[in-house]
Amino acid sequence: DAGVTQSPTHLIKTRGQQVTLRCSPISGHKSVSWYQQVLGQGPQFIFQYYEKEERGRGNFPDRFSARQFPNYSSELNVNALLLGDSALYLCASRLQGAGEAFFGQGTRLTVV
């Protein structure tokens, strides 16, 4: 059974550009969450989606947005990239809104 898959695995963007990161949850999981992890820190919560609706939002600027599709996959969009957006972006899926989170390997975003 496939785990959580994220694409791409690595990405290099220039300041001011826009980026879209993708996540496919475990089959049957209806909840997807996004996290940003900077070196030396724990994952910082960005969004949670459950049944295609936003159920939680962390303290991130409006440049960050996300959506969940009918097949429960999700995209995270970041506009007007800043150098400080360089980080590992993690996606986690859950069977429901609460419960154990299963993490993907992450997308390493580098903004230059």
Added chain:
Amino acid sequence: AQSVSQHNHHVILSEAASLELGCNYSYGGTVNLFWYVQYPGQHLQLLLKYFSGDPLVKGIKGFEAEFIKSKFSFNLRKPSVQWSDTAEYFCAVANAGKSTFGDGTTLTVKP
């Protein structure tokens, strides 16, 4: 706002030593508590979780944690560590659709 504090950033132990990693959270309501582990080169995975009931929870690989509500703590323990326990450990709380992680504790176990 909820927050999670992990007291130890880096712990170094010899094999067979006992382990206790501290975790304190700040949130007055009902929370779900978790410990996740990240082995070198691997993704985050769940060690154990507490939702309700017995405050002493047992997880995989001999780990356990005790929820002490009055102290807002959820410390992780293992009686005897192995070299293979070398990893980064994260405490997390979840409530109302929001998850908060601590900054992690790096555990190095010397053979």
